[in-house]
Amino acid sequence: MLSQEAEELLGAMPPRPPRASVDLDTNRRGLRAQIPAFAPPDEPLLVGEGLIAGVPVRSYRPPALEGVTAPCVVYAHGGGWALGDLDTHDSWCRRLSLGADCVVISVDYRQPPEHPYPAALDDVTAVVRAVLSNPDSHDVDPDLVCVAGDSAGGNLAAATAQRLAGSSPPLVHQLLILPVLDNRPERWPSYQEHAEALGLTRDDMVWYFEQYAGPRWSEVADPGLAPMRAESLAGLPTATVLTAECDPLRDEGEGYAARLVEAGVPTAMRRFVGTFHPFTLYVPRLEAAVEALDLCVARVREVFARER
Template sequence: MDPVLKAILEAFPMLFGDLGTMTAQEVRAVFEQRDPLPGEDVASVEDLLVPGPEGPLPVRVYRPEGAADPAPVVVFFHGGGWVLGSIDSHDASCRGLANRTGAVFVSVDYRLAPEHPYPAAADDCYAATCWVADHATDLGVDPGRLAVAGDSAGGNLAAVVCQMARDSGGPAIVFQTLIYPVTDLDFDRWPSMEENADGPLLTREAMDWFARHYVGSLPFTDDSYAAPIRATDLSGLPPAHVSTAGHDPLRDEGAGYVEALAAAGVAVGYDNFATMIHGFVGFADLVPAAGEARDRIAAALRAGLA
């Protein structure tokens, strides 16, 4: 593991206690007590409400300095296991990526489980992506350079939105950036789930807990809008860049999605950051190696929007 990252982790206790004894609301309260790191300055930040499947959806629009007019646009979906997180928790990540890509970022505050289980989050993210495409002129963005991106559960949602858009004749998404994504819900298939079962930061126990809250006891393992790697046809999806972390339980299912996309003829780039942990983009302003990884992710996204 990267030594700077290891030192930071050793200085702070685990974020959560025994998930088996905690409700989603209790875990969310602990998560929201964190003080997020301040993000970089951007030219403007605007909070909007856009139409969603079950009511208005909050989104936050980041415009970097020197952005083209119209600018490329990235619809971003935050991580947090479909249960945690918000546009506030990933504010710094969006600012940093917007500045490094020159793209306008639209971060989506989708509904969370278990109050709103599957498919609420996926439906919200797809609706927000459609809204961005339909309102490109109002946003000062180029609908011909529309990408999606997300980390962890947000990476899952970005992959799913691409499948939904293809299947429904929806927005023409030109690129997908999947950062340590959840691609499968059958965790027993992937060796990294055992190898990195105790984390750090994300554990196998936590993934089981998150998945249970998102899909419940319903047999959604084979539903590709919950587990995108289970799609019977991955052809015709946008070019992708997938990044994983060496010390992450999700590493192997991310790599598995890369292989599945490539086998379907989708252009896909892949980086496994061997010394990193799950959530490393959140450490990009503290850990030089994490910052370098973020730069590489941003460079791939920028190239995909060129």
């Protein structure tokens, strides 16, 4: 059940039509129209845009880290792969950079349906690989690189961590926020329990998958699309997994965290009660979003401190 605070926030927002009921451009404009609700912090940051491995990125760096080799989070934004962009997740990336005292590199990956699977994954992987292998050009410590993302971006982060398992230097952490991890909705009770949830419905997820992987998306057994389909999760970087109680994706996120633990991967998992998908973007308007940000910041700081 949604918290009173979450209900009030959603009740104050104009209703959103089902994704499949309007065209792609309308859906993209609709998400961008919410940007004012994702209030940016006031603290100054060094922000720049450029290309890494040919992929557009936006980087965030606290002023105290100017010219300093710093730890880094490579971030993949959410939005069902087809929606969202650097601007929709700008405030979150700013807050993560400031709170964790690190560089955040936000990836402007190619989007479907213009660029179907695996284009987005290829872009995120290419950026992470370049940061690990060419750190000097980005003033980044190659031994302190984390991959992160929310929703579809959490999917890309988890799949990238799998692709780069065993790399040298290795990723030190994966931060998975309300992630999409499987393409078999029938396996997860939360898909039925919250099929008509505010924020994200089961039908919305079907539309997202159709944009990304085509009409036969549920038949694709590739763990690049559905990280849950990997035969083994052993050897992956440590993980943090956040889920929302009233989210169709809740159970697969928690199931993936359980599999990571079973595979011997140190993993922290937290379900945020009374929340919806994607509640984390609403800092500081939701207390739970502030708590989620604080948890992400604490986990990233802890990992970087441990690995120094």
